[in-house]
Amino acid sequence: MILEVRDLAVRFGGVTAVGGVSFGVAAGTVTSLIGPNGAGKTTAFNVITGFQRPTAGGVMHDGTTITGWRPHRIAARGLVRTFQKTSLFPGLSVHENVLTGLHLRGRVGFVAALLRRGRVGAEERALDDEAERVIGFVGLGARRETLASALPYGEQRLLELAVALAARPRLLLLDEPGSGMTISEKSALAALIQRVRDDGITVFLVEHDMRLVMGISDRVLVLNYGRLIADGSVTEVQRDPEVIRAYLGTGATRERA
Ligand SMILES: Nc1ncnc2c1ncn2[C@@H]1O[C@H](COP(=O)(O)OP(=O)(O)OP(=O)(O)O)[C@@H](O)[C@H]1O
Numbered sequence: 001m002i003l004e005v006r007d008l009a010v011r012f013g014g015v016t017a018v019g020g021v022s023f024g025v026a027a028g029t030v031t032s033l034i035g036p037n038g039a040g041k042t043t044a045f046n047v048i049t050g051f052q053r054p055t056a057g058g059v060m061h062d063g064t065t066i067t068g069w070r071p072h073r074i075a076a077r078g079l080v081r082t083f084q085k086t087s088l089f090p091g092l093s094v095h096e097n098v099l100t101g102l103h104l105r106g107r108v109g110f111v112a113a114l115l116r117r118g119r120v121g122a123e124e125r126a127l128d129d130e131a132e133r134v135i136g137f138v139g140l141g142a143r144r145e146t147l148a149s150a151l152p153y154g155e156q157r158l159l160e161l162a163v164a165l166a167a168r169p170r171l172l173l174l175d176e177p178g179s180g181m182t183i184s185e186k187s188a189l190a191a192l193i194q195r196v197r198d199d200g201i202t203v204f205l206v207e208h209d210m211r212l213v214m215g216i217s218d219r220v221l222v223l224n225y226g227r228l229i230a231d232g233s234v235t236e237v238q239r240d241p242e243v244i245r246a247y248l249g250t251g252a253t254r255e256r257a
């Protein structure tokens with residue numbers, strides 16, 4: 001297991017967001033975490049990536065306990081996330097946003113990278129090559145100089161994916177990457193996620209679009225009111241009566257704008 005979460009609990013005052021869950025994410029898989037609005041999915045991601053301290057329980061990455069570590073230190077280990085709400089710099093171009101992702105992994109100062117743009121040195125060229133590679137990978141090659149704020153919503157989500165990939169993740173956590181995408185953008189996203197996995201990056205996905213989830217996941221975890229109610233293959237989870245009752249049976253690919 002590249003990631004192990006043990007007896008994780010998060011309470012906000014009287015609200016139990018996560019009520020004591022344990023699970024693992026196997027290296028080299030696409031593992032999805034699904035469940036109704038408010039089930040605790042984002043809260044779990046926040047704890048894993050250091051944005052939220054748990055009330056109880058712990059997180060291990062590759063055998064090292066990382067519970068309570070600061071986000072940048074966790075990112076430096078290769079646990080890189082995207083956010084449910086956009087985290088792009090709207091006034092920066094596609095290319096400049098991707099440079100911020102290179103910074104996440106701590107390899108180059110963000111400000112330095114921006115200031116030195118245009119100077120022709122081996123280091124800048126290497127950075128630009130890497131930025132170019134991920135921009136091309138997500139299919140935004142023609143948008144390199146476009147401001148993030150000027151991109152259609154679906155392409156903003158692809159840019160968020162590119163920024164995360166620029167940080168060279170070993171474990172990539174995606175919080176509703178398909179929200180706001182058109183059907184064709186979602187199928188392109190599904191193909192991209194599978195290519196990411198095939199490149200050896202483990203993917204941990206939170207997503208409400210069940211077609212997307214069931215099409216690409218090696219394993220599915222189901223949260224409901226902060227409790228893990230299922231953990232299995234796509235087929236096992238789709239047939240699980242409790243999962244159908246709590247989530248799938250509601251017929252929804254629910255997302256919030
Ligand atoms: N900072 C916070 N303070 C208080 N309550 C919070 C906080 N963050 C989350 N919660 C509550 O914890 C519960 C779980 O929220 P969370 O955002 O993890 O759900 P989710 O599964 O990601 O839902 P969605 O699918 O809508 O994104 C909800 O009841 C939410 O209102």
Ligand SMILES: [Mg+2]
Nearest residue numbers: 041042043084
């Ligand atoms: Mg959420």
